[in-house]
Amino acid sequence: CNRFGFVPYGVEYTEDGATINKAVYSQAGYDPENVIHADFFSAEFQEKYKGYFDIVISRGFIEHFTDVKAVVDQHVDLLKPDGRLIITIPRLVGFNYWIGMFLHKENVAIHNLTIMKKSVYEDLFDTNKLNTLLCKYFGTFDFQLFNTKPGSFKRHILSVFRIIQKFLNFIFRMLLGKRGLESAFFSPYLIYIGDKK
Secondary structure (H helix, E strand, C coil): CCCCCCCCCCEECCHHHHHHHHHHHHHCCCCCEEEECCCCCCCCHHCCCCCCEEEEEEEECCHCCCHHHHHHHHHHCCEEEEEEEEEEEECCCHHHHHHHHHHHHHHHHCCCCCHHHHHHHCCCCCCEEEEEEEEEEEECCHHHHHCCCCCCCCCHHHHHHHHHHHHHHHCCCCCHHHCCCCCCCCCCCEEEEEEEE
């Protein structure tokens, strides 16, 4: 944020989450009062911050809802005209689905898998409100995408997978340079970037 001259804000639903993030902000030298303890979906929050922000970034949030278009629209409403929207979601489909189901199937179940295809994801963003700059699969493959139940023996398997990831990253860098090998079957994320009209 300092590099680009931005002032960061955050929205936290729980009191514990707000307290933790206020401490993180303080340690980083940012105003802890910029951590907003509120329900993102509340009429009060949406009205107070309508058209307020230059950039809205959302990571790993919208895929937990069924009416995803409405959730995206509420992100857009917070932007100033010409403000930038950046939303990324994890992809637990394709090859990632089978690994996710093996390691922690309950975690897979709390995600909306239907939006994890690029064509469906892109349709979530209203072209009457946004100029799309980028919408694509992002990344080649990443074991950091996954987790396990606390205390599960599978956490040891995941630890080994994450060690393997270091070698995979080296191989990807040697073969691909700074490019990724994005694909519908392997890529761990989808990313959207657009500007509000």
